[in-house]
Amino acid sequence: xxxxxxxxxxxxxxxxxxxxxxxxxFGLFGDMPYSHWEREHLPELINEMDRENLAFVVHDGDIKxxxxxxxxxxxxxxxxxxxxxxxxxxxxxxxxxxTDCHRKSNGGYDPLERLAKLRELFFxxxxxxxxxxxxxxxxxxxxxxxxxxxxxxxxxxxxxxVGLNLPxxxxxxxxTTFRGGPVPEFVxxxxxxxxxxxxxxxxARAKKLAGILIVIQADxxxxxxxxxxxxxxxxxxxxxxxxxxxxxxxxxxxxxxDTHLQQINxxxxxxxxxxxxENFTRVETFGYPFFGWVKATVDVTDPQVFRFxxxxxxxxxx
Numbered sequence: 456x457x458x459x460x461x462x463x464x465x466x467x468x469x470x471x472x473x474x475x476x477x478x479x480x481f482g483l484f485g486d487m488p489y490s491h492w493e494r495e496h497l498p499e500l501i502n503e504m505d506r507e508n509l510a511f512v513v514h515d516g517d518i519k520x521x522x523x524x525x526x527x528x529x530x531x532x533x534x535x536x537x538x539x540x541x542x543x544x545x546x547x548x549x550x551x552x553x554t555d556c557h558r559k560s561n562g563g564y565d566p567l568e569r570l571a572k573l574r575e576l577f578f579x580x581x582x583x584x585x586x587x588x589x590x591x592x593x594x595x596x597x598x599x600x601x602x603x604x605x606x607x608x609x610x611x612x613x614x615x616x617v618g619l620n621l622p623x624x625x626x627x628x629x630x631t632t633f634r635g636g637p638v639p640e641f642v643x644x645x646x647x648x649x650x651x652x653x654x655x656x657x658x659a660r661a662k663k664l665a666g667i668l669i670v671i672q673a674d675x676x677x678x679x680x681x682x683x684x685x686x687x688x689x690x691x692x693x694x695x696x697x698x699x700x701x702x703x704x705x706x707x708x709x710x711x712x713d714t715h716l717q718q719i720n721x722x723x724x725x726x727x728x729x730x731x732x733e734n735f736t737r738v739e740t741f742g743y744p745f746f747g748w749v750k751a752t753v754d755v756t757d758p759q760v761f762r763f764x765x766x767x768x769x770x771x772x773x
Contacts, residue, residue: 476612476613476665476755477612478612478752478753478754478756479510479611479612479752479753479754480507480508480509480510480750480751480752481509481510481511481512481513481611481750481751481752481753482504482507482509482511482512482513482542482748482749482750482751483512483513483515483670483710483738483740483748483749483750483751483763484500484504484512484513484514484515484740484741484747484748484749485513485514485515485516485517485547485549485672485712485740485741485742486515486516486517486549486712486713486715486740486741486742486743487500487517487518487741487742487743487746488518488519488533489517489519489520489742489743489771490520490743490771492771493743493746493771494532496746496768497536498536498539500746500747500748500768501536501539501540501542501544503748503766504540504542504748505540505541505542507750509542509750510542510543510589510611510612511542511543511544511545511583511589511611512540512542512543512544512545512748513544513545513546513547513616513618513670513710514537514544514545514546514547515547515549515670515671515672515710515711515712515740516546516547516548516549516550516551516552516622516671516672516712516713517549517550517551517552517623517672517712517713517742518530518533518546518549518551518552519533519551519552520551520743521550521551521555521558521561522558522560522561523560523561524560524561524562525552525553525555525556525561525562525564525569526562527572530552530572530573530576530577531576534576534577534584537577537584537585538584538585538586539585539586540584540585540586541585541586541587542585542587543582543583543584543585543587543588543589544583544584544585545583545584545591545607545609545616545618545670546577546584547605547618547619547620547670547671547672548570548573548577548605548620548622548672549622549623549672549712549713550622550623550624550627550672550673550713551623552569552573553566553567553569553570553573553622554566554622554623554624554627555624556569557631566627566630566631566640567640573605574602574604574605577605578593578604578605579604581593589609590609591607591608591609592607592608592609593605593606593607594606594607594647594650594651597650600647600650600651602647603620603644603647603651605618605620606618606619606620606647606648606651608651608655608658610664611753612753612754612755613664613665613666613753613755614664614665614666614667614668614705614753614755614760614761615655615658615659615662615664615666615667615668616667616668616670617651617652617655617667617668617669617670618669618670618671619648619651619652619669619670619671620644620648620671621648621671621672621673621675621689621692622671622672622673623672623673623674623713625673625686625687625688625689626641626645626673626688626689626692627640627641627644627688628641628686628687628688629688636687637687637688641688645691645692648692649691649692649695652669652692652695652696652699653695653699655667655669656699656702656703659703659705660703660704664705665705665706665753665755665760666705666706666707666708666753666755666760666761667703667705667706667707667708668707668708668710668751668753668761669696669707669708669709669710670709670710670711671709671710671711672711672712672713673688673689673711673713674711674712674713674714674739675689675692675693675709675711676689677693677722677723677724677737678722680693681722681724681729696709696723697723697725697726697732700723700732700734700735701725701732701734703734704734705734705760706734706735706736706759706760706761707734707735707736708735708736708737708738708761709735709736709737709738710737710738710739710740711737711738711739711740712739712740712742713739713742714739714742715741715742715743715744715745716739716742717739717740717741717742717745717747717749717765717767718737718738718739719736719737719738719739719763719765720736720737721733721735721736721737722737723735723737736761738751738763741765741767743771744770744771745767745769745770745771746767746768746769746770746771747765747766747767747768748765748766749763749764749765749766750763750764750765750766751763751764
């Protein structure tokens with residue numbers, strides 16, 4: 456009871472400190488396009504978001520399905536779709552476009568070469584994608600993490616938004632071997648992610664921001680972690696996220712895709728009491744065979760800070 460009372464007092468102090476921020480609406484989508492039908496209709500979905508007068512939209516990874524080729528042509532095609540967005544567009548990479556590209560059906564690419572190509576094409580500038588852009592802060596500004604251009608952050612509506620390269624296929628923990636691990640790429644990127652996440656929470660606390668919204672591609676499997684069996688590729692991330700969340704007075708949201716099950720819930724549990732961590736929410740975006748997006752709003756005058764409204768289109772054609 457005492458801890459909950461302290462949390463409420465802290466939240467009220469945060470809200471008072473950012474009360475002048477105006478509400479901001481934004482869009483969340485990902486795990487698309489997976490099929491010819493989805494590729495055909497993706498511009499229409501983006502146009503729908505454009506008509507909502509959103510501040511920005513975020514794609515949380517997987518710009519192709521897991522069995523299709525990872526060619527430059529495919530990447531250029533999706534880049535063109537993203538650049539046509541009239542709304543600033545932030546993209547966070549998924550496993551289908553780099554960690555899984557070694558598969559024969561994907562063209563037998565070197566995953567690290569594909570990640571380098573993604574960084575070159577999608578993360579080369581200092582702004583979002585789209586016809587109208589927003590400035591982004593990239594982790595690559597730090598010489599110690601110069602490669603990690605895809606890790607980004609920006610502020611809007613009294614909240615901090617953070618993008619991390621943390622994809623499915625167990626976060627590339629095993630590399631292409633599916634045994635052993637962790638591979639060097641995972642170790643290096645995880646170190647970068649830990650620093651980026653810690654800096655984000657430190658900034659939000661220092662500025663008394665009302666909330667943090669973090670975007671990754673992978674489902675980090677809270678359910679396994681809650682019963683003491685986290686997947687190795689997500690163990691450190693989940694531990695850090697839980698500790699930082701419980702030390703933060705505002706609201707924390709994790710947005711991800713990966714399992715294609717659109718859901719909004721509170722899966723984080725305190726490791727000792729096993730009680731729900733009340734200031735944490737998970738939002739998963741739509742994925743094949745369902746097509747749609749989630750409209751979100753950050754409003755620091757709202758005790759919840761973040762609100763979400765799923766906007767399904769329909770089940771995609773076979």
